[in-house]
Amino acid sequence: MSGDKTTEGPTQGFAFNHVMLRVKDAEKSLAFYTGVLGMRLLERFMFEQGRFSLYYLGYQGYASGGDKRAGAQAIFERDAILELTHNWGTEQQAEEAVYHNGNTEPKGFGHLAITVPDVAAACAHFEANGVSFVKRPDAGSMKGLAFIEDPDGYWIEIMSPYRTAELLVELEKT
Numbered sequence: 001m002s003g004d005k006t007t008e009g010p011t012q013g014f015a016f017n018h019v020m021l022r023v024k025d026a027e028k029s030l031a032f033y034t035g036v037l038g039m040r041l042l043e044r045f046m047f048e049q050g051r052f053s054l055y056y057l058g059y060q061g062y063a064s065g066g067d068k069r070a071g072a073q074a075i076f077e078r079d080a081i082l083e084l085t086h087n088w089g090t091e092q093q094a095e096e097a098v099y100h101n102g103n104t105e106p107k108g109f110g111h112l113a114i115t116v117p118d119v120a121a122a123c124a125h126f127e128a129n130g131v132s133f134v135k136r137p138d139a140g141s142m143k144g145l146a147f148i149e150d151p152d153g154y155w156i157e158i159m160s161p162y163r164t165a166e167l168l169v170e171l172e173k174t
Helices: 026-036 068-076 119-128 161-173
Strands: 018-023 040-047 052-058 081-087 112-115 132-135 146-149 155-159
Touching: 018 026, 026 040, 026 052, 026 081, 040 068, 119 132, 119 146, 119 155, 155 161
Parallel strands: 018 081, 112 155
Antiparallel strands: 040 052, 052 081, 132 146, 146 155
16 A cells, blocks of 8 residues: 555545546446556446446556455555546436536536646547647646646646656745
């Protein structure tokens, strides 16, 4: 497991585990997060009676040995994973599902962030895969980082850890 957990007081042992995004079409979203962003599908759970599915994705793998309970426990002992929730049948609905608030008011959920070794190379990869850009690295005041959209319109910040840290320190001085 990565990261430090709280070690004192009533929050001892707390750790950030996952963010859940509701998606309209599970297959499109899985193709995006695994094929375009390179995440691994860690586990999936299908709930026939409730007519929904949960998909857990992340960058580091784990081995459950085929034991579903061990796999679930391994997921919930990790830091920083993504849960996609798909309500069956939404992919057949004609209207556009909007599960985020993007450019609408009031603002709430903002974005996910993915660190990459080379923002320009990552953006070339996204361009080649037909990914929609909200902001390109050379646009706006925060040069060197990009924002793309997933199939449901969720924003994903693409950033270099070193360059973004440098940028934030520079901007704070102004």
